[in-house]
Amino acid sequence: MDKEGSSHEPGIPSGGWGSLKEVGSILLEERVPPQRAALLLKQNKPDGFACVSCSWAKPAHPHPAEFCESGAKATAWEITSKHVHAEFFARHTVRELERWHDHDLEDAGRLTVPLRYEAASDKYVEISWEKAFSEIGAELRKLDPKSVVFYSSGRASLETSYMYQLLARMYGNNNLPDSSNMCHESTSVALPKSIGVPIGTVVLDDFARTDCIFFFGQNVGVNSPRMLHQLQDARKRGVPIITFNPLRERGLVSFINPQSPTEMLTHHETAISTQYHQLKAGGDTAALMGLCKAVLEADDAAAKQGKAPALDKAFIAEHTHGLDEFADKVRATTWQEIEQESGLDRADIRDAARVYMASNAVIGVYGMGLTQHRNGVQNVQMLVNLLLLRGNIGKPGAGICPVRGHSNVQGQRTVGITEKPELAPLDKLKELYGFEPPRDKGMNTVEACKAIQDGKVKALVSLGGNLVRAVPDHGRMDAAWRALPLTVQVSTKLNRSHLVHGQAAYILPCLGRIEIDRQNGVEQAVSMEDSTGCMHGSRGMAEPAATTLLSEPAIVAGLAKAVLDPNPRVDWDAWVADYSKIRDAIAATYPEIFHDFNERMWTPGGFRKPVAAAKRKWNTPTGKANFTVPDSLTVDPDLPDRPGTLRLFTVRSDGQFNTTIYSLDDRFRGVEGDRMVVFMSKADMEARGLEDGVRVSVHTVTDDGVERRVDGLKVMAYPIPPGCIAGYYPECNPLIPLWHHAKESYVPAAKSIAVRIEAAR
Incomplete structure (x- = not known):
């Protein structure tokens, strides 16, 4: 490993004066006046609005400023004083805008009017909402429902997401790919097989009770900086934090809390990671195999010497299945193989394992560094294996903690955004709304892209996001996007997906979450789920960028009324007039999770959905938590490993x-x-x-x-x-x-x- 210093790696801490400077700069650049900037003090508060960027948990007792640098940037980006009106598009052709940088496109400001692409002039032109809905509806009615994709980005509220999945299924498909397909779908596949739930088992209180934290492939300083409060508190209690990541990310190296005058004035840094192991990209399964091997070696040695076991034998016997087969695989794997694939020395891995074995309650935190691999599902299951060896799931201060990205990407799955029909309450939807939901599997994001390339998709409706830029292989995808007969984008700002568009294309501008959403003069609230499975209410607090904007629920309802035949059991207009009725519908569909939804949505810290594994109840075929045997330590079994690669x-x-x-x-x-x-x-x-x-x-x-x-x-x-x-x-x-x-x-x-x-x- 190149351990020499480099002029390109600043030795600065996360947080500190650099963070304050960044916040000040973005507020100035987005021309956010002081009265609007003060809204930051309401961010992630029980009586305020949920951040529009990351999904990290919101505490019941928040800090005075419960926002981070990244969240402040997201807020400034949304409440900017820069606006894009119809005159902007009269001045610029789409071909001209394609030459703009992605930053400059969004930095132009908030979209304010609905738009339709006009091929003759190569420009977007203003269109009325009524005409936009009518034209889109007419086009979608002509198409085979199986040829239409309803994508969502992960920022839409629980209310909007529920309406959106119902629209798609009443239209006739389960083509509901989302941003989770791009990041944590590996979690959603791995965890149910291992522990019987698709989400993590940890809540904020566990960070106050843990005595060891392991990090894999998650850049807390950039992707979820508010989490640094929990990490700093843990370090002050002497809790070791052990990190495995190819790069030394500053948020996992050191932190100065911008809310601490003493730290800011003295430049006192908190060292976050007590061990930092720069493994090879994709070396996670090998590193985890090494940790498990060290634990099993210690247990074997303890048995020979008559000492206390390194494994939690009682937990394993009562709560797990498959240890013997997994242990055989671990013992058959050599340290040489582990070192070669992980890029780490066995001595370093053993040092980390010793800390693990000396700890009674361990949290395993991970991000896309585990999930975005060919063996991403296996990576997640290997972390579960490590935790199961010592009973570190289902007890206070311990568990598995996937850190999600978008602010409601986990929540939209909870209310039905999924291409997998077995994960949606189809029978309940049939009972409530009197239609026959489609039962065939829909397309995930990669499958939708392949179908777009093959000409099988005829229309793409996108609830937020910038899918053209987000997908892999997008250099080859551009021509396929342009061949789509219809694209519809629900957006707040201009982005690349508006420019690489279908033959017929519409941009439907929506209110942002931070903006006051008035329906018939009555202010509405929405809700979302954080990374730890807790539900929170959110109130918009800024005046809208324009009176011409519609809310996301109103746009979904407008599309539904234009596309679907009337259904006496679904009053789209009533739902839009009063979002509490949408929440009542969600509660009727998912009573175990959302009973008394309207009464509980303002609970400080949120109300948590049931997570059986957190109580050591295992909804798996074996009825227990399952050890899984990895297929291979190799990160990319299907890509060439040639000299010089x-x-x-x-x-x-x-x-x-x-x-x-x-x-x-x-x-x-x-x-x-x-x-x-x-x-x-x-x-x-x-x-x-x-x-x-x-x-x-x-x-x-x-x-x-x-x-x-x-x-x-x-x-x-x-x-x-x-x-x-x-x-x-x-x-x-x-x-x-x-x-x-x-x-x-x-x-x-x-x-x-x-x-x-x-x-x-």
Whole structure:
């Protein structure tokens, strides 16, 4: 590993003055007046609005400022004073706007009027809401419902998501792919098989009771910075935090709390990780295998010496299935194999295992560094295996904690956004609404993209998001998007998906979550679910960007009324007039989770949906938590491993949230004004004769006969494991083959792509 210092890795902490400066800058850039900036003090509060970026838990007793740098950027981005009216589109053709950078497109401001693409002028033109709904409805009525896809990004409320899935199913399909297909679907596939639930078992209180935390592939400082409060509190109690990640992410290295005057004035940093192991990209299964091997070796030694076991024998006997087969696999795996695939020394892995075995309550935290691999499902199950060895699921201070991205991506699944009919309450929907729901499997995101390429999809309706930029292989997907007969985008800001559009295209601008949503003069509230399975109410508090905007529920209802025949059991207008009636419908559909929904939605800290595994009840075929045996330690069994091949993994910067780019800087990695960057070890640079700052082309190494390349990437020397390189998402998405996805879950394998590098000519 390149452990030498690098001029491109600033030794700065997360938080601190840098964070305050970033917040001040974004408020100024978005022309947010002081009275609107004060809304930040209502963010993630029980009587305020839920952040529109990450889904980290909202505490019952929040800090005075319960927002982070990333959340402040998301809020400023939404309540900006910059607005895009019809005159903007009169001045710019779509072809001209295609030349704009993604940052500049969204930075133009909030969309304010519904728009329809006019091919003759190559411009979007204003259209009335009535005409937009009528025309879209007429087009969708002509199509086979199986040829239409209803995508959602993960930011829509529980109320909107419930209406949206009902619209799709009453129309006639289960084609409900979403952003979870792109990130944590591996979790949703792995955990039910292992522990019988599709979500994590940990809540905020567990962080106050844990005595050890393990991190795998999650960049807390960029993706969920509010979580740093829990990590800092844990470190102050002496709790060890052990991290496995290819890059040394600043949020897991050190933190200065911007809400602590003492820390800000003294620059006192809290060291977050007590051990930091920079494993190879995709080396997670191997590293976890090593941890399990060390635990089993210690247990074998203890048995011979008559000492206390390293395993929780009582828990394993009562609550688990399959240990013997898993243990046989672990013992048959050599340390040499583990070291080779993980890139770590066995001594380092054993050091981490010793801390694990000395701890009584351990939390396993992970992000897309585990899920976005060909063996992403296996990665998650291996973390479960490690936790099960010592009974670290279903007791206070312990459990598994997947950290989700979008603010309601988990919640929309809870209320029916899924392409898998077995996960939706179809019989209940039939009983409540008197229609026969479709029973065939719908398309996930990767399958929808393949069907778009094959010409099988005729229309795409997108509830938020920027799918054109988010998907893999998007260099090859562009032509397919343009061939779609119809695209409909429900959006707040202009993005690439509006420009790479279908033959008929509509943009339907909606209210943002932070804006006051008045229906017939009455202010409405919405709700969402956080990463820990807790439901929260959210009130809009800013005046809308324009009086011409409709709320997301109103837009879904408008589409439903235009597309569907009237149904006496579904009063779309009544739902829009009073969102509490939507919540009543959700409660009727999911009584175990949402009983007394309207009364409970303002519970400080949220109300939690039932998570059986958290109580050591295992809804699996065996009736127990299952150890699973990994197929292989190899990260990419289907991509060539040729001499000179490098493993590329994609990352986010501190200046972005998913496809939204707030700035071209990444202060945590020493990058200014440029996202066309590839981070590379000095050893790999020297082996290829590359100098720091040179521009290169990166090519995907595959055997499918398709050339995938990204040109103009600047090499930056960086401490990263040899054989691995990193580049930004979504700029590097063209390098990910559409078929290069996690087995079973279909999550794009963006964290390990076989590539080669050539110097630019």
